Amino acid sequence: MYDVRTRKRALALVAQGRSLNSVSKETGISRAAIRSWQIRVEPSQPGRANPCERCDDLPRSPAEPSTYAYVLGLYLGDGCISTLKRGVYFLRIACADAWPGLIAACEDAVQLLRPDNKVFRVQRQGCQYVTCYSKHWPCLFPQHGPGKKHKRRIALEPWQQGIVDAHPWEFIRGLIHSDGCRITNWTTRLIGGERKRYEYPRYFFTNKSDDIRMLFTDALDRVGVEWTTLTRNSSPINISIARKASVALMDVHVGPKH
Template sequence: MHDASTRHLALALLEQGLTLSQASRETGVSRSTLRAWRSDPRATERGTGCHLCASVPLDAPAYAALLGYYLGDGCLSRAQRYWALRVSCDAKLPGIIDDVARLITAVRPTGRVFRIRAPGVVVVQSHWQHWTCLFPQHGPGRKHQRPIVLEDWQRAIVEEQPGPFLRGLFHSDGCRARNWARRTVAGVPKRYDYPRWQFTNVSTDIRELCCWALDMAEVPWRQSNATTISVSRREAVARLDELIGPKR
């Protein structure tokens, strides 16, 4: 299987007048494959299942959530013939593991999903040549060491589906905790307990995307420290609970 860039290069060389043998030497693609591409340039693209390369419909809510998981605890790794999408999940949260697996299947129905166990972690993994098409934020180094900017088509999806996007972010790099405070009322000290959602990420760009989605979902937030976004007001926590569900 060859990626879209190789296919497009080969077709361009053939259009420039190179023979099948010459194009094969330039690209490493067999003459029979080049002949098939030349006969029907869109034939191989239709078989990729890729939203961008073949205009295949994309499950927008599932993709928005998977994008959130990818930005939180996901990565892409290069193998010889494919890219591996990996999302690391806490082994004590089976609901999150199942959610990621379902999302990957919804985004790429014909692919296989693997669950790789390590101490304290389950890595949900899927292999495909086109994961970099769907997650163009991939690049060398850690996410906080490079710009993370959504493409226009990704922003359009998140604008339509901020709730699923927030679910992916908060269920990967977020937590729901109970905070408490002491106050004196009429001379009597009282303790107040209240829930709070927090999202922690070292990347400024990813935190800003989280705040952008919270604004679209009309969930008030504040920045607690240099790396943490908090949702603390009672009505805001209830709204976020409704949007993303429990983390378990």
């Protein structure tokens, strides 16, 4: 019998994309044992599998819509869904080590979406992957598919758009926490004939996907935040929010990473 710590370590190695064979060689645990733990990571309820809001006979929105909007933003920015054998998937959201508060918020949010599933962290160089196994991640995030997000079409399902419309700030916060930042810019001004340094806060969102940037700016329009597009090497991948009133709104509802 293997203790919980040993099982978690083996599953964490698999979550990094390692093959069962390589994990088995490193840990000394049989592939059959590791595979059985993968199948059991999502506990079942008496008489049926762990329920999913999208898989029931009458599909409905997730039970925590505001939390879902936040995790959707995180997923579109820095998340991915990978496939294991027998229909088990794992969600990974990359969070930089520099922002421990963000990592904790991401972990708590994912746990709320799948309360019966274990959420754990996998340490990599400079970041941690907040990870959770479930059979239902493709149901909750139908944007899952082969290839990088910026190389394929990303569009929300009507039920997802309804959640984003109802909870735009949570969606914006998730996108900023994944692919955005709040910085302090500076310039100089002539004041009384003397050139002085002037500093001002600014938000940036950077993503290569035209579709994801449009989802972000549509949400900004919905809450009255003014934005502009900045180009990098002739590519319009940066969204800037610099007007004082708009930055103030972002500070109230999003704020800097921590």
